[in-house]
Amino acid sequence: MTIDAAVAELHTLLGKRLSRSKSDLDIHGRSESYFPLTPPDAVAYPESAEEVEALVRICAQHGCPVVGWGAGSSLEGHALATQGGVVVDFTRMDKVLQVNAEDMDVVIQPGVTREALNEELRATGLFFPVDPGANASLGGMAMTRASGTTAVRYGTMRDNVRALEVVLADGRRIRTGSRAKKTSAGYDLTGLMVGSEGTLGLVTELTLKLHGQPEAVSAAVCAFPDMEAAVNTVIMTIQMGIPMARIEFVDPNMAKGFNVYSGAGLPEAPHLFVEFHGSEDGMPGDVARFRELAEDMGASGFEWAEKSEDRSALWKMRHSAHYASLALRPGARALVTDICVPISRLAEAVEETRADIAAAPFPGTILGHVGDGNFHASLMFDEEDATEVAAVMDFSRRIVERALRLGGTSTGEHGIGIGKLDYMAAEHGDGWNVMGEIKRALDPQNIMNPGKVVRMN
Amino acid sequence: MTIDAAVAELHTLLGKRLSRSKSDLDIHGRSESYFPLTPPDAVAYPESAEEVEALVRICAQHGCPVVGWGAGSSLEGHALATQGGVVVDFTRMDKVLQVNAEDMDVVIQPGVTREALNEELRATGLFFPVDPGANASLGGMAMTRASGTTAVRYGTMRDNVRALEVVLADGRRIRTGSRAKKTSAGYDLTGLMVGSEGTLGLVTELTLKLHGQPEAVSAAVCAFPDMEAAVNTVIMTIQMGIPMARIEFVDPNMAKGFNVYSGAGLPEAPHLFVEFHGSEDGMPGDVARFRELAEDMGASGFEWAEKSEDRSALWKMRHSAHYASLALRPGARALVTDICVPISRLAEAVEETRADIAAAPFPGTILGHVGDGNFHASLMFDEEDATEVAAVMDFSRRIVERALRLGGTSTGEHGIGIGKLDYMAAEHGDGWNVMGEIKRALDPQNIMNPGKVVRMN
Known part of the structure; x- marks a missing residue:
């Protein structure tokens, strides 16, 4: 078997740094997302570019798949060896x-x-x-x-x-x-x-x-009376050219999730989490312009995090969104969507998604990098319930169709992996074939992370 | 002949918008640079994407080269049909x-x-x-x-x-x-x-x-006692993070060229031409920080162009650099180089280039987008004099070798065309072969601007 032959040679190359232990294979067969366990045939731990080069030459000779692995934090199954082969774990580099x-x-x-x-x-x-x-x-x-x-x-x-x-x-x-x-x-x-x-x-x-590092940094959280006011504040902020370092939207469900998960004590309302980076001279003007605009749109409850540790706490809360969403339904899996649309279509995209969540048989949250037109809806579904699985997949397809209809993309930042492959043809048309032609030119044997991004035949 | 067959079909497609007149062919056989006249077989003037598509299908069928043409301002002969074929002039699109x-x-x-x-x-x-x-x-x-x-x-x-x-x-x-x-x-x-x-x-x-459009704009010219002071001012400005909209270096020869060409009345010294874009609140602080830094380095003669028309005059002078360089030696051709290096190596790159110009048998100027580490040396040589032609080609090779030795690139912004093709292997190694493999995958007949960027065999 070609993979076995490659693994044997890799063992000679790497010694103990080529692992086939069940625990190692399982760790490298899991993802942060809803995909099933997919252990590779072996895990390699190279320590130099020369070793990576030797490793790939061995795999090329035997037609053995090679899949890179960083920290395992991908949400779309990028690093799963769905066709077997060797996962190359870069921890030691x-x-x-x-x-x-x-x-x-x-x-x-x-x-x-x-x-x-x-x-x-x-x-x-x-x-x-x-x-x-x-x-x-x-x-x-x-x-x-x-x-x-x-x-x-x-x-x-x-x-x-x-x-x-x-x-x-x-x-x-x-x-x-x-x-x-x-x-x-x-x-x-x-x-x-x-x-x-x-x-x-x-x-x-x-x-x-x-x-x-910016000379001056300031961050704040504020609440809005409704989603439209929050989203329109973002759109106007971007269009006025107020230089934001971060501007993050949080829907009422997500605010509730933060409360459940980390006792945030937020009102269950739409919020913006914002951060400004600038000079001591220039930043106060930016902050004032944003605040005036937001208050005109009904923003209230401004909490300013001036100290570094307060800002860390704020962004730690924001970064806990995945777990805070899961806290809304303990034991559930999360499907995290990732569309990005032109900012003029953002209000429409968010509103349709909100209505879609409201009609769904499971809880969902919306948050996102709305300054870029990018947001995530997370759906907490029961993976044992076939009806819910089907419903969540339908939701995922609908949100991607929405993004494409509004001139956007199926994925703003999470990537294709295996989770978004079915949408590539619709998003790119013949452009997807061109990607396949480039892949074929550079990897005719299809050994580099096969099954991801493109289809080869 | 395949090109003739393609041209005949293109004539059917485009009618009068497929030109074979000598004047049209000559106009589309010239470049802004030192390359010889290279008229194509025909010039096409499509008016829609559909026409471009039909045109390329005809050329593909007959293996006829297709070369795009915008405004003819390329400096590296990109748009010259060196293997014959059809130039596609986009003037009507x-x-x-x-x-x-x-x-x-x-x-x-x-x-x-x-x-x-x-x-x-x-x-x-x-x-x-x-x-x-x-x-x-x-x-x-x-x-x-x-x-x-x-x-x-x-x-x-x-x-x-x-x-x-x-x-x-x-x-x-x-x-x-x-x-x-x-x-x-x-x-x-x-x-x-x-x-x-x-x-x-x-x-x-x-x-x-x-x-x-920035709320506030301000531009200035200032002179420096020596090149080192000017270049170090740029390096420090960038490293301090002062937000520059433009920061352009002009050597003493270039200042002289501006004087000859447009009566600029500049001292024959190194200069920086700078522009700031910002808010009414923030910009004065940026300007003051730059000015303090520049004056610490010996800058003098600050002239501020606050009004829009004064700024236009300033940048019009800057943009006349090509003709102002030629004015230093009427009747000469100019070879314009375009290296870009990490900013930490900029002083070294400029100084070596200055010495190289000083030793050359023809006049030369240096100016450039030094905030990016990118600058142009222009050499005004006599294209009828074989010794000067050889010397200018040697100069060009030396400056590219200098850029690569300092971790930079042969071309920051002008591109490869035919002028830089010989340096691609040295700059990219096997990466150049990879470019060729991509080209072969997407254009196996080599009809799209053949002879540029990559080599196909």
Whole structure:
């Protein structure tokens, strides 16, 4: 069997760092989401780009699937070895290789997590802003084109990866991009790799852009009389160009979830969670403009978190949304949707989704990165109940259809994995075939994370 | 002959809008740069995406090269039909299709120029910031991943194209991206197309991001005692995070060129041309911080252009750099280089280049978008003098080698075309082969702008 032959050779290459223990396989067969346990045939723990290269060459020779694994925080089953093979766990490639403070960039291995990186950067006055909530690995974040609460200000991984080192399906190791801030030298291979979910290669090194820690930071929570007022506040804030570092919408159900999960004591009303980054001179004006606008729309109960620890508590609550949603129905599974629409269509998208949740046989929450037009509806369903499973899948299809109808995308930041594959044809038309043609050119054997993003035949 | 057969069919398709007149062929065989006249076999003037699609299908059938043409302002010969075939001139596809002010985006045809677009946007309070100097077409700017003076603040075309419609080599018309601000739905085909120089397809529609016209704008010119002081001011300005909308370096030779060409009356010293965009509250602080820093480095002679017409005059002078450089040696040709390096290596790159110009047998100027680490050395050489031609080519090779040695790129914004093709292997290694593999997958006949960006065999 080809996979067995590859695993045997990988064992020779990696020794104990090639694991077949049941517990290891199970850990690497689970996901944060509703997908069934899918253990791989083996888990590899490489420690260098050279080892990754050797590993991929062995797998290529035997036609054995290779699936990258960062922190396991994917929500769409990206890192599940659905066709068997080897999961490559990057935990041991977790070094920060260079901090180039003068150039505001950093060179790292893919297993570095965003929290570890920011810890390392703390004394430099710089930080890496992309924040998907989970303490994801930066390699994984690049591969899913992750973003999160701060994308409205600092962009997504697309905007913050300057260069990559990638091992391709045939074992060639290439560098894409450079440390220069811009280039017109040929196709943007860095951009092609970011968001490719490991289907075109394994990333062994990343050069990331850094940003200056803001001189002044202020965060606040405020409540709105209804969803429309909250969403319209967001739309007007963005359109007026008030520079927001974060602007997050929370629906009444989500507020209730925070209360249940962490005793937040929020009114069960729509909320915005906002953060401002700026200069001592400029920020107060931004804050005042936002506050005036929000109060005109009926906002009340402004709570300002000026101290760093108060802001941490605020965003810790926000980042607990997944578990806070689950707290609304203990024992349930969550299906988390991820549409993103043009901001002019946001109110419509949120309102239709709210009505859809109200009609559903299970509880649901809405929250999201509304400054980008991106929001998540989470549905807490009983995975043992076939009627609920069917209903949640219908809900998921409806919300994606809604996004496409409104000129948006099925996934703003979570990626395709196996969860969104069925929507790719509708979203991209022939463009999806073009993705398949690129995949075929770079991975004709289909060994790099097969079954994800594209279909090969 | 296959090209003739294609041209005959194209004549049936387009009638008078398929031109073979000598003057038309000559106009479309010239470039802004030092390349010899290269007239195509025919020039097509399509008026719709459907016509472009039909045109490409005819060319595909006959294996006839297809080369896109915007405003003819490329500096690297991108739009020259070096293997014959049809130049597709997008002049007649110059409609602004949708201005979505609420979403801060615009949908346009590729022949719209940046000045025409901004004229159209004037009343909306929005603008499109990417400014390469020339009044280029936006289709051409996307295809060369153009940038220019404002990239330090607003990014390049990579950052400002949200979605595209593209006709591929086999005539399929695809949409890449959407009007959503972000997506994780598969490979970033928009990013792959931007900068592909027409080698993967012809763009028939672009969705571009817009930005709010700044509340307050201020621009200034100041002189420095030496190049090091000017360059170090830039480096420190960027590292301190002072938000610059433009920060342009001008060497003493370039200042002289401006004096000769437009009677600028500048001292023959290094200068910075700067512009600030901000709020009425925040901008004065930014300006003061920059001024203090620059004066600490010896800057003098600050001239502030507060009025819109004074700023226009300032940037008109800056944008005349090409002609002002040529004015230093009437009748000469200019070779314009375009390296970009990490900003920590900028001083070294500029100083070595200055010394190289000083030793050259022809005059040269340095100016550039130094906030991004990108600058241009222009060499005014006699194209009839073989010694000078050889010397200018050696200079060009040395400056690219310098960029690569310092961790940079051969071209920050002008692109590859035919002028930089010889440097691609050194810059990208196997990555260049990967670009060729993608090209082969999407254009196996090599009809889309053949001979540019990649080598096919």
